[in-house]
Amino acid sequence: MRFDTESTICAIATGAEGALRGAIRVTGPDSLAVVAKAFSQCNDPRWNLFRATRMQSSIELPVLGLIEVAVYVWPDGRSYTGQPSVELHCLGNIQILQSIQARLIESGATLAQPGEFTLRAFLAGRLDLTQCEAVLGVIHAVNDRSLNVALSQLAGGLSEPLAQLRTTLVNLLADIEAGLDFVDEDISFVSQSQIIARLEQSLKIIREMLHQMESRAGQTVQLQVAIVGPPNAGKSSLMNAIAKQPVSIVSSEPGTTRDYVRLRLNLESAAIDIVDTAGLEAIDGTTPRAIAQGFTQKQIENADLILYCLSVDDSVSAEWEFDSESVPIWLIRAKCDLHSIGRELSRAYDEVFSISTMHMESIDRVLKGLSEWAATKMESFNQVVPITAARCQASLNNAILALSHAKEAAEFGQGDEVIASEIRLSLDEIGLVAGTVYTDDILDALFSRFCIGK
Numbered sequence: 001m002r003f004d005t006e007s008t009i010c011a012i013a014t015g016a017e018g019a020l021r022g023a024i025r026v027t028g029p030d031s032l033a034v035v036a037k038a039f040s041q042c043n044d045p046r047w048n049l050f051r052a053t054r055m056q057s058s059i060e061l062p063v064l065g066l067i068e069v070a071v072y073v074w075p076d077g078r079s080y081t082g083q084p085s086v087e088l089h090c091l092g093n094i095q096i097l098q099s100i101q102a103r104l105i106e107s108g109a110t111l112a113q114p115g116e117f118t119l120r121a122f123l124a125g126r127l128d129l130t131q132c133e134a135v136l137g138v139i140h141a142v143n144d145r146s147l148n149v150a151l152s153q154l155a156g157g158l159s160e161p162l163a164q165l166r167t168t169l170v171n172l173l174a175d176i177e178a179g180l181d182f183v184d185e186d187i188s189f190v191s192q193s194q195i196i197a198r199l200e201q202s203l204k205i206i207r208e209m210l211h212q213m214e215s216r217a218g219q220t221v222q223l224q225v226a227i228v229g230p231p232n233a234g235k236s237s238l239m240n241a242i243a244k245q246p247v248s249i250v251s252s253e254p255g256t257t258r259d260y261v262r263l264r265l266n267l268e269s270a271a272i273d274i275v276d277t278a279g280l281e282a283i284d285g286t287t288p289r290a291i292a293q294g295f296t297q298k299q300i301e302n303a304d305l306i307l308y309c310l311s312v313d314d315s316v317s318a319e320w321e322f323d324s325e326s327v328p329i330w331l332i333r334a335k336c337d338l339h340s341i342g343r344e345l346s347r348a349y350d351e352v353f354s355i356s357t358m359h360m361e362s363i364d365r366v367l368k369g370l371s372e373w374a375a376t377k378m379e380s381f382n383q384v385v386p387i388t389a390a391r392c393q394a395s396l397n398n399a400i401l402a403l404s405h406a407k408e409a410a411e412f413g414q415g416d417e418v419i420a421s422e423i424r425l426s427l428d429e430i431g432l433v434a435g436t437v438y439t440d441d442i443l444d445a446l447f448s449r450f451c452i453g454k
Helices: 031-038 094-106 116-123 129-139 144-154 159-181 192-214 235-243 288-302 360-379 386-411 416-434 440-447
Strands: 009-012 019-027 053-061 065-074 085-092 223-228 261-266 271-276 305-311 329-334 351-354
Touching: 009 094, 009 116, 019 031, 019 094, 019 116, 031 085, 031 094, 053 094, 065 094, 085 094, 116 129, 116 440, 129 144, 129 159, 129 386, 129 416, 129 440, 159 192, 159 416, 192 386, 192 416, 223 235, 223 288, 223 360, 235 261, 235 271, 235 305, 235 329, 235 360, 305 360, 351 360, 386 416
Parallel strands: 223 271, 223 305, 305 329, 329 351
Antiparallel strands: 009 019, 019 085, 053 065, 065 085, 261 271
């Protein structure tokens, strides 16, 4: 992508499907002159503006005739791009929009490249890199949750914590380097214990940020729920009841499910994946049923919630011991239409549901519980769009490594020069996250994903 910010560019900013209203953006040093020429009103004093304003005008187009246009003008650096800009709002007919765009190009504008408006906003310092990624998140939001996350990040939900963290480390670095300037006079502006405490606080912030990001990066859904349990416990029947269609094989023969089956479930609070797994068995070797146990364990490790199915026919001894203590486990007592539950449980569960796939109201209770759990879980996640999480992980890990080395250097008295050099490395990595440090490759990878007009 070329980084030419001195040309005047234009593009249709609304969709190609047609709508009641449409918009065309123009930005660059000659925006007002280009638009005035396109409207054949160069001598109209209304175009000689010195403040942001809105006015009503019209443009004569071949075949289409006279088209009424609302003109929004930002004549200075207070626009989205930080350059003189104009937006033209008119009927959303794509032929009208394309005709006006063609007239603007004839009048001296250049057709914008994908993402060029947001790129100019970034280069002008109007947005940082995380906010640019949030713009892309808004464009591609698929539900209320993803839209709210993108809007929060666009409003500075990630930029502000990063800026505060960077300020803290810059101030610490300044205190350390001030002491280096007076090393011969044995003057210190910050003690070793203070250095360690401030480094520990910065490490805590970055680790929390990374922890909240890393499990979300690259995922098309936010949460994964694994249905597990002994063979023939009713797992596949539960899966089919949730899906309201046969997606898993149901058989009275144990061990029917050899692989796992994944179902996308769109709840009001989030999109989640429900995974039906092979029955839990203590089997060694390389048989298909033994290999299936490996698949099941992998899904348990990746799960945010475990639905542990036990048929009312299963004894308490059938309960499985799970390694993870951080993942909630819900007990699903299945086949409750066949027998009453009379056996006590050997352990406590986060939730317990009694269900029968013959009675959908019991399944609805599980779905309601899942929706409430997902809403609560999502509130605890950092407000970061997936593309930002994927890009930031390596830099945050490097920042943690550098600050850890700085803390070790302070603890073992290795010298303020070593501490300062490690803090500088961490600031470079944090700069990569925020976009204060960037490369052309990073910008190309991001802005090539935008559509024209954004």
